[in-house]
Amino acid sequence: xxxxxxxxxxxxxxxxxxxxxxxxxxxxxxxxxxxxxxxxxxxxxxxxxxxxxxxxxxxxxxxxxxxxxxxxxxxxxxxxxxxxxxxxxxxxxxxxxxxxxxxxxxxxxxxxxxxxxxxxxxxxxxxxxxxxxxxxxxxxxxxxxxxxxxxxxxxxxxxxxxxxxxxxxxxxxxxxxxxxxxxxxxxxxxxxxxxxxxxxxxxxxxxxxxxxxxxxxxxxxxxxxxxxxxxxxxxxxxxxxxxxxxxxxxxxxxxxxxxxxxxxxxxxxxxxxxxxxxxxxxxxxxxxxxxxxxxxxxxxxxxxxxxxxxxxxxxxxxxxxxxxxxxxxxxxxxxxxxxxxxxxxxxxxxxxxxxxxxxxxxxxxxxxxxxxxxxxxxxxxxxxxxxxxxxxxxxxxxxxxxxxxxxxxxxxxxxxxxxxxxxxxxxxxxxxxxxxxxxxxxxxxxxxxxxxxxxx
Numbered sequence: 001x002x003x004x005x006x007x008x009x010x011x012x013x014x015x016x017x018x019x020x021x022x023x024x025x026x027x028x029x030x031x032x033x034x035x036x037x038x039x040x041x042x043x044x045x046x047x048x049x050x051x052x053x054x055x056x057x058x059x060x061x062x063x064x065x066x067x068x069x070x071x072x073x074x075x076x077x078x079x080x081x082x083x084x085x086x087x088x089x090x091x092x093x094x095x096x097x098x099x100x101x102x103x104x105x106x107x108x109x110x111x112x113x114x115x116x117x118x119x120x121x122x123x124x125x126x127x128x129x130x131x132x133x134x135x136x137x138x139x140x141x142x143x144x145x146x147x148x149x150x151x152x153x154x155x156x157x158x159x160x161x162x163x164x165x166x167x168x169x170x171x172x173x174x175x176x177x178x179x180x181x182x183x184x185x186x187x188x189x190x191x192x193x194x195x196x197x198x199x200x201x202x203x204x205x206x207x208x209x210x211x212x213x214x215x216x217x218x219x220x221x222x223x224x225x226x227x228x229x230x231x232x233x234x235x236x237x238x239x240x241x242x243x244x245x246x247x248x249x250x251x252x253x254x255x256x257x258x259x260x261x262x263x264x265x266x267x268x269x270x271x272x273x274x275x276x277x278x279x280x281x282x283x284x285x286x287x288x289x290x291x292x293x294x295x296x297x298x299x300x301x302x303x304x305x306x307x308x309x310x311x312x313x314x315x316x317x318x319x320x321x322x323x324x325x326x327x328x329x330x331x332x333x334x335x336x337x338x339x340x341x342x343x344x345x346x347x348x349x350x351x352x353x354x355x356x357x358x359x360x361x362x363x364x365x366x367x368x369x370x371x372x373x374x375x376x377x378x379x380x381x382x383x384x385x386x387x388x389x390x391x392x393x394x395x396x397x398x399x400x401x402x403x404x405x406x407x408x409x410x411x412x413x414x415x416x417x418x419x420x421x422x423x424x425x426x427x428x429x430x431x432x433x434x435x436x437x438x439x440x441x442x443x444x445x446x447x448x449x450x451x452x453x454x455x456x
Contacts, residue, residue, distance in 0.1 A: 036248035166263030269318035273308040297338035
C-alpha cells in the first residue's frame with residue numbers, strides 16, 4: 001500500500017502532487033528493529049529463542065515456580081520472562097532488560113529442569129543460552145534498545161511534532177554508530193563494558209561455564225576446541241555486533257530518510273524565529289513549492305517573525321502558534337493567508353497512528369467476551385468515557401484485604417443500616433429486599449452486617 005514504486009500512496013501522489021503520505025513513525029521504528037534482526041542470521045535465531053523461552057515458562061506453573069525459587073536463591077527480584085511481539089513496540093526492550101537482570105536465575109532453572117526432570121526442551125534452551133555469543137548479544141541489546149525505546153516513547157506522545165522525527169532520529173543513529181565504533185573500548189557504565197567482569201563473577205554467570213559459543217560444542221557433536229575470551233569477543237564483534245548495528249542504522253536511514261518536508265514545518269515554531277534566516281527561507285520555499293503558488297509566503301514570514309519574537313505569539317509553543325494561525329475566527333488568516341494554509345496543513349498531518357492503536361486497545365478492554373452484546377451507541381458511549389473521561393475514583397473495594405483486618409484472622413466487616421419507612425412496606429415487598437441484598441453481596445467482597453430498623 002505504501003510502496004515507493006507502485007503503491008497506493010504513490011499512485012495518489014501522481015494524480016494529486018500536493019498529497020502527503022506519512023507512515024506511522026512508531027511502526028516504522030518497530031519494523032526497522034525487525035529488519036535489522038532478520039538481516040543477521042544469529043540475531044534472528046536469538047529473537048526466536050527469546051520467544052521460546054517465554055513460552056516455556058508461561059505454559060507451566062511448575063516451571064515458573066522453579067524459576068522463582070532460583071531467583072530467590074540468587075537474591076533477584078521482579079523476575080518475569082516477557083514475550084517479544086512485533087505488534088508491541090517496546091516488548092523486546094522489556095524482555096531484554098528483564099532477561100539481563102535475571103539471566104543467572106533463568107540458566108539455573110533450565111539446568112535444574114534438564115538434569116532433574118530430563119526435559120529435552122530445557123536442555124535445548126540451556127545449550128543455546130549458556131554460550132558466550134548469547135550472553136554478549138543480550139548485553140549488546142541492553143545497550144542499544146534503551147535508545148530505541150526512548151525514540152519510540154517520543155513517537156507515542158499525543159502531541160508529538162515534526163521536530164521529533166527530523167532531529168531525534170539522527171541523534172539515535174549517531175549513538176548507534178558510536179557503540180559500533182567503540183569496539184573493544186566500550187564506554188564505562190555500558191553493559192558491554194562489564195561483560196567479561198560478569199562472566200567471571202563466581203556468584204553470577206561464572207558457575208554456568210559460559211565459554212564455548214557454538215551449540216554443537218555444547219552437544220558434543222564436534223571437536224571441543226578451546227577459545228580464549230579475546231577470540232570469542234572478536235568473533236562476536238565481527239559476525240554479530242557490527243553487522244547488526246550496520247543493518248539497524250541502514251534500516252533507520254531508509255525508513256526515516258525523507259523527512260525534509262515534515263521537518264520544514266519547523267519554520268512555524270518559536271525556535272525558527274531565532275535561527276538563520278537563510279534556513280527559514282529554504283524551508284518556506286520547500287513548503288511553498290509543495291502546497292502553494294508564488295513566493296508570497298516568504299514576504300509574510302518577514303512580518304510574522306516579529307510577532308513570534310516580540311508580538312502576539314511571544315512565549316507560545318509550536319502547537320499554540322499553528323492553532324491560532326490556522327483559526328478562521330481570528331484575523332491572522334486574513335493577514336497571512338499563505339502561512340494560514342501551511343499551518344492548517346501542518347495540523348492535519350498525522351505523525352503517527354498511536355491514538356488509533358490506543359483506541360483499538362480500549363475497545364478490547366471494554367468489549368470483552370463477557371460483554372460481547374455491547375454495540376451501537378452504548379458501546380460508543382463506553383469508549384468515549386474510557387478514552388476521554390477522568391480516572392475512576394478510589395473505591396473501598398479496591399483496598400487490600402490487609403486494611404480490613406482488625407487483628408490477624410478477624411475481618412473488619414462494614415456495617416450497613418437499611419431503614420424502611422414503615423414495617424408494613426417491609427412485609428409487603430420481601431422480594432425487593434432480597435434482590436437488594438443479593439446486589440450488595442455481589443458488589444462487596446467482605447461480609448455485611450445488616451440492621452433493619454423501622455421508622456414511624
